[in-house]
Structures are given as structure tokens and as C-alpha cells.
Amino acid sequence: MNRRLCSIGLLCWLMGLTACFGNLGTPGTSATPVNRLTYDAPVSLTIKTGTTVPGTTLGYSGKNEAGAAKVTLASQLALKQVADTVDWQGEPLAGVTLKLNTRVASFDDQAITIVGAAHIEITNLKITPGGSPGTALLEFNSPVTFSLKKNDLIPGSILVYAGATSEGAQFLGVEGYPYRKQFDSLQYVGRLAPKVFLKLDLRVLNFNEGGAIVGGTANIRLEQ
Numbered sequence: 001m002n003r004r005l006c007s008i009g010l011l012c013w014l015m016g017l018t019a020c021f022g023n024l025g026t027p028g029t030s031a032t033p034v035n036r037l038t039y040d041a042p043v044s045l046t047i048k049t050g051t052t053v054p055g056t057t058l059g060y061s062g063k064n065e066a067g068a069a070k071v072t073l074a075s076q077l078a079l080k081q082v083a084d085t086v087d088w089q090g091e092p093l094a095g096v097t098l099k100l101n102t103r104v105a106s107f108d109d110q111a112i113t114i115v116g117a118a119h120i121e122i123t124n125l126k127i128t129p130g131g132s133p134g135t136a137l138l139e140f141n142s143p144v145t146f147s148l149k150k151n152d153l154i155p156g157s158i159l160v161y162a163g164a165t166s167e168g169a170q171f172l173g174v175e176g177y178p179y180r181k182q183f184d185s186l187q188y189v190g191r192l193a194p195k196v197f198l199k200l201d202l203r204v205l206n207f208n209e210g211g212a213i214v215g216g217t218a219n220i221r222l223e224q
Helices: 003-021
Strands: 036-048 059-063 069-073 076-080 085-093 096-107 111-123 136-149 160-165 168-172 185-193 196-207 211-223
Touching (some): 036 059, 036 096, 036 211, 085 136, 111 136, 136 196, 185 211
Antiparallel strands (some): 036 111, 036 136, 085 096, 096 111, 185 196
């Protein structure tokens, strides 16, 4: 597929999202500062034999004599087959709750792969902009959409929607040029907590003087 077709596909996708959200005459749920953030992300994890998922007690110890996968759940052995559920809940870091709702995709003597969804809840936020990511313990990419009123913060960041201007949507807290036209990109990096790194890759889907809708992905990195 050539670059032109990729660009056309991206534009069509963004226009489709805009159509779903419709008119911004009355913005939706306000994105206000909170001390708790939640994200939902697709997840695919491969656990090598004799190891656990970092930050969890979810482990794999190969196959038994009958050919079933030997999975460790809550310190107990669970025998699993392809398509069986593998759920886990706990705190990989202080202030971070993780719920894994997955199923067995494949397994052999060397490893097991589980796929499904992850729910991440982060409390006691200490939002700080900038910096570089550290070594990942776990990493998730969550689709996000934020409906902002004028002067609202984008959750987890210091970015503020300041309203519509002749130059486009104005955002405070961005580095450099503060204006974005419809479908323009908006990025941010920072920390939600000392060991929780956040990268936002967003697009301005729609905006007017009263509000804006931005959407894209949030990369949440839990660090060692």
C-alpha cells in the first residue's frame, strides 16, 4: 500500500470518528482534574516457562503429562487449554491496580500466550510533564477519547483547551506552537506517578469556542 492510500485511509478514519461525535454545540462529559485515572487496553502477553508476568503472580510452568498448560493463579495450579480464561488482579506497583481478563491463545513447552483486555487504575496522581521513560515492567496502549470544555485539562497531563481562534484550537501547556486545526496531532509525555510514565498521541477531532474532542492512544508504562 502506498503512502497516498495510507493518508487517504487515515483521513477517512478521522472523518468517521468526527461524524460519530457530531456537533460540539454542547460538549459532553467534562475532563476535570481528578486523583484517579483508569484505562482499558487490549493485551497480549507471552509468559516463558518457569517465569511470571512482571509485577504479578501469574506464571507458567509448561505442560503436564496430559498436555494441559500449567498456569499459576493466586498461588494455585490451574490446568488450562486453548481458549480457557486466565484472569488476574493485583497491584504491580503501589497505587496501581491491574485487572487482566484474558484467554489462552496458544502454549507449548517453552511458553504460553494469553490475549484479552487489561484494566489499569492509577490513584494518588502526581502529574509532572516531560522526562524520558524508564525500563518497563509492563506497558499498555489504551484507546482514549476526551470531550473537553473550554479551560479543561486533558486528563493525566498539563494540557488545557483554551478555546477556538482564527489559527485553530488553542492548547495551553504544549511545547511551541499552541494551535491545532481539525485532525492535527497533539502529543504529550509526562508522569502520572513516580514509576508511571504516560505518552499521549492524540488528534483534534473537532472543536469550537465552547469545547473540543480529542482522541487517540495513551501509552502507559509501569516502570521497574
